[in-house]
Amino acid sequence: MKLLIHLFLLSLLSLCAKDIEPYKFIQASEAVSDFVKVGGKLIIGTEEGIIDIYDLKKDKLTDQVILKKQKSIMGDNIRSLILSVDYLDGKLIFIKRLLSTVRELYIYENKKLTKLLDESKGMELQKIKFVDADTIMMATMDNALILFDLKNKKIKYKKQLNLASFSDFAISEDKKYIFTADETPQITKIEIKSGKIIDVFNKANKRDVFSIDYKHGLLLSGGKDKRVILYKTPTSYKMTKGSFFIYAVALSPDGSKAAFVKNENSEISIIDTQTLEEKHLLKGHKQTVFKIDFHTSNELITADEADKLMLWKLK
Numbered sequence: 001m002k003l004l005i006h007l008f009l010l011s012l013l014s015l016c017a018k019d020i021e022p023y024k025f026i027q028a029s030e031a032v033s034d035f036v037k038v039g040g041k042l043i044i045g046t047e048e049g050i051i052d053i054y055d056l057k058k059d060k061l062t063d064q065v066i067l068k069k070q071k072s073i074m075g076d077n078i079r080s081l082i083l084s085v086d087y088l089d090g091k092l093i094f095i096k097r098l099l100s101t102v103r104e105l106y107i108y109e110n111k112k113l114t115k116l117l118d119e120s121k122g123m124e125l126q127k128i129k130f131v132d133a134d135t136i137m138m139a140t141m142d143n144a145l146i147l148f149d150l151k152n153k154k155i156k157y158k159k160q161l162n163l164a165s166f167s168d169f170a171i172s173e174d175k176k177y178i179f180t181a182d183e184t185p186q187i188t189k190i191e192i193k194s195g196k197i198i199d200v201f202n203k204a205n206k207r208d209v210f211s212i213d214y215k216h217g218l219l220l221s222g223g224k225d226k227r228v229i230l231y232k233t234p235t236s237y238k239m240t241k242g243s244f245f246i247y248a249v250a251l252s253p254d255g256s257k258a259a260f261v262k263n264e265n266s267e268i269s270i271i272d273t274q275t276l277e278e279k280h281l282l283k284g285h286k287q288t289v290f291k292i293d294f295h296t297s298n299e300l301i302t303a304d305e306a307d308k309l310m311l312w313k314l315k
Helices: 002-014
Strands: 018-020 024-027 032-038 041-046 050-055 060-066 082-088 091-097 103-109 112-117 125-132 135-140 144-149 154-160 166-171 177-182 187-191 197-201 209-215 218-223 227-233 236-241 249-251 257-261 268-272 278-282 291-296 299-303 308-313
Touching: 032 082, 032 291, 032 299, 032 308, 041 082, 050 082, 050 091, 091 125, 103 125, 125 166, 135 166, 177 209, 177 218, 209 249, 218 249, 218 257, 227 257, 249 291, 257 291
Parallel strands: 018 278, 082 125, 166 209
Antiparallel strands: 024 308, 032 041, 041 050, 050 060, 082 091, 091 103, 103 112, 125 135, 135 144, 144 154, 166 177, 177 187, 187 197, 209 218, 218 227, 227 236, 249 257, 257 268, 268 278, 291 299, 299 308
């Protein structure tokens, strides 16, 4: 009963939320599959084997990685999906999906493209992030974490978490811990250096977790149960709800705001993490939003399955 009253009060507060439309669109070469903003650069992976490197300050495309087309079983020349991208210190890393569904890992640096892992490894890589300039963390579809040494092109360790399909991970700001989620109601905190499990968060989500973020000591999750959970610890949390599956969530750098895809109309709710009050409602997406990224406490970039990214300012 208390939960129902709480959710009712939150619904009343949401009526006061301020509707916001994007102030700018960035055109990608093809339908967007992933993006990352690092400093003034925006790296955009696409579904057609093209990666755009966009300079936000100059407001223009400054470089591109265009992968060769592959011949399908029907004889058509098609490009491969770019599954995940990241960028650090002039190094661009990305995962390419082959037609066989096996993945390859690449690095692009000083205009040179190098393949780090090819299809012979048989890895179904799904997401990558830099830990530092010489180390990356990777996750596979079958829910294994792989710490990889870029300098020596060597796997430091591979840790199989469980048999559920991987959903998402987030790395702490100090790069000491990774929080990983899968198609269960559980999130696992792991020490990156050792691969040791530190904590398990499984008290609040009731079904598959789709998206997580970690900022400023807060862990945010959303998933199939329509619940948006803000954890301080595995046993201390707050909750609000959307009206549809929560496909994407994000926290502001200072942890003061949380964003999540609220409904079937792909509207994005911005809430205060202390009160859970909805402050803003972002309207403009027509397709399923798969990624939200705060780059300041009042600025966001979002992407759906179309070929444009949307930039927002919270007023």
